[in-house]
Amino acid sequence: MPFLTDLRTLRAQSTAMRERMDVGASLAAARQSLEQANRVMASAVAAHDPALDLARVRATASVVAARQLPMAIGMDAVVELELVATMPGGIPVPATRTVPVAPLQLARVTPGSMVDVSLVPGRPDTLRIELAG
Template sequence: MGVFASYFKVMKLTNEMEKNSDVKGDLARMQAGMNGANQTLATMTAQRRSAERAAVDGPVDGPVDGRVDGRAERIEAAATVTQFVPTGMVIAGRPVIELNLVVLLPGGIPLPVAHSTAIDSAQASRLVPGARIVVTLDPADPASLRIDWSKPSPV
């Protein structure tokens, strides 16, 4: 087969493909698929931002008083940091750390608690082993512990 015969064969196949293809329909289907993907991405982005805001501003480690979910009373207590371990995770640009604490409940009862939280660099200096911090928690549910960063370290 010569060069010209190959050329004409390719041209014939190209012309047949152009006749048989529905470019507008294909583009419409692709656009609909892209719109669906964009909607999914927007939803996922909104969920991620909401989770980041909750980690930064939300119920995690801020001043807490009164009742939680209309249930148990929270108490304020002093806690001593026994261990500070970076987890390697980052939420909203803040490193997540695992703390081991001994919370001194009213009446002098020590309660060991493990707690994970995202921290700012300024807060990290307050979390060395032996440091004392103010926390709030429901004594019946140690997992409800929140660090009150607004209060100075107790003496």
């Protein structure tokens, strides 16, 4: 009976795979991936400070470089963007941000494109990319 032979072969293959599996290494890789995702999300979602939100100024930024990282958060690609924001007075502010970007928004963050941003004047660390708006 070919079915029973195939079933026996499948069982032997799964037993051999189980014996070779390194659970510790798999857990370490999963932990490292989770820590990387947490770092990306922490950088993408800045601490909410109502006082800073009131001082935010809307500006535009030119995308100098965009690199897609080898990870995703849900369906969103994780992209590292190098930007040069132009403040309303014409002052350039360079910044690098790692953000999750929806697949439909990827074309908006190609090098040479302009994106809306907001930031607190004098605080380049508060730069926030406004892709939804």
